[in-house]
Amino acid sequence: MAKIVVLGAGLGGVLAAYEIRKAVRRKDDVVVINEYDFYQFVPSNPWVLVGWRDREDIVVDLAGPMKKRGIELVVGKAAKVQPEQKSVQLGDGTAIPYDYLVIATGPELAFDEIEGLGPKGHTQSVCHIDHATQANLAFEEFCKDPGPVIVGAVQGASCYGPAYETLMIIETELRKRKIRDRVPMTYVTSEPYIGHLGLDGVGDTKSLLESEMRERHIKWITNARVLKAEAGTMTVEELNEDGTIKEVHALPMKFSMMLPAFRGVGAVQGVEGLSNPRGFILVDKHQRNPKYPEIFGIGVCIAIPPMGKTPVPVGVPKTGFMIESMVTATAENLAQIVRGEAPTHEATWNAICLADFGDxxxxxxxxxxxxxxxxxxxxxxxxxxxxxxxxxKYFLGKVRSGKSETFYENALLGLIKTHKIKAN
Structure with missing residues (x-):
């Protein structure tokens, strides 16, 4: 019998728990450790910001679905992963032992790296449901006395889709409220060009997104390095292609949502051989850590090198489809390992993204x-x-039911069929 612990219950962690439970032997134990007793559908947070969704709409209680699938749920924050002891220490001092560990924590949000950034400073966030609900309260107050809006992603960010979505959804909502004419909007991003997305663009995203922003009268600053956010002002350095300073902007703002840079969570930071200097989990082609092969890493928490050199640091996103492929490879590899076989499965790392603009x-x-x-x-x-x-609606229904499915693969196949996209 093997004890398999999944650390984290976000997109990757929940899917991993379901798929691992299905793939391994009945006698093997599957345990999930998560700071909260719920799952949140983070892609809906921009809708929460403008009041199109409530917290209850996108949060799922995990106790019922986990129990239904024979998965133990431990609610608590991990303090430290201890690979030598093969255990996870929780904040209350409890140690959860494991035979195999799947790290799916997602990131720690590095708001502290820029003065005044984040929900405790002068900008809002859509990275967590609590942030989004706070942002909604701030947005409602803003709409009573509107002014300049800044949305974007700071240096080192590795997630850009939600920034574009939040920008456009806010713009759509302002038009609905008939106050758009009172709100100058600026998109500030570390990307070298609009539509880069941390992926050097996909298809014609550069033209599509630039056109959309022109149509909506939204200005933008690329190659941007945010220096600080203050009440009413954001200070931004715009860099040339060679990294020299082109211009320093003191941008007026009355409401702002900026995505931060990510780093690994505290529980894995500084563990030699497990994580890199930024705290991201090191994995091989089978999602296993090279030094500790009983540990797997999936999702946003793993280390992926950037696409290439850019004037301002730009990270690579780990999209839902990509994470799902990591989950499937990990589950199948664990099924092989507990049966005494060598792992053979590799993630495909394909991507499908739906960036909603509200209309x-x-x-x-x-x-x-x-x-x-x-x-x-x-x-x-x-x-x-x-x-x-x-x-x-489809995804949340599956999480509530505790069913394991290749959600993104089904969505991709639907897109390919509907739009006749040529697939390999």
Whole structure:
């Protein structure tokens, strides 16, 4: 009998628990450790910010579904992963032993790296449901006396889709409230160009997103390094291609949502051989840590090198489809290992993204996610908004039921069929 512990119950952790439970032997134990007793559908947080969703709409209690699938749920914050002892120490001093550990913690949000950044400072966030609900309260107050809005992603960020979504969704909501004419909007990003997305673009995302922003009268600053956020002002350095300073902007703002840089959570930081200097988990092609092969890493918490040199640091996103492929590879590899076999499965790292703009949106397919690609497609239209709403309902329904499915793969196949995208 093997005890398999999954650390984290976000997108990767929940799917991993379900798929591992299904793949391994009945006599093996599967345990999930999570700081909260709920799952949150983070892609819906931009809708929460503008009041289109409530907390209850996108949060799922995990106790019932986990119990139904024969998975033990331990609610508590991990203080330290102890590979030598093969245990996870919790904040209350409890140690949870494991034979195999799957780290799916997601990131720690590095708001502290920039003065005044984050919900405790002068900008909002959509990275957590608590942040999004706070941002909604701030947004409602803002709408009573509107002014300049800044949305974007700071240096070192590795997630750009939600920034574009939040920008466009806010713009759509302001038009609905008939106060758009009173709100200058600026998109500030570390990306070298609009639509880069940390992926050097996908299909024609550069033109699609630039066109959308021009149509909506949104200005932008790329190659941007945020220096600080203060009450009413954000100070930003705009860099040239050679990294020299082109211009320093003191941008007025009355409301702002900026995505921070990510780093590994405290429980894995500084563990030699397990994580890199930034705290991200080191993994091989089978999602295993080279030094501690009984430990696997999946999702946003793993280390992936950047696409290439850019004037301002730009990270690589770990999209839902990519995470799902890591989950499946990990579950199948664990099934082989507990049966005494060598692991053979590798993640495909393809990408499908639906970026909702509130009334329409942009979708893209990248196979693989990191270029060069076999499929490099993007498209836009009102159907993207409809698809995102449908996907939210579908995904949350599956989490509530405790069922394991290749959610993103099914969505990708639907896109390919509907839009006749050539797949490899």
């Amino acid at each position: 329409k949106g942009v979708a893209f397919v990248a196979q693989p996610q990191i270029p060069p690609r076999n499929v490099n497609w993007s498209g836009s239209g009102g159907w993207v908004h409809t698809a995102k709403v449908g996907f939210e």
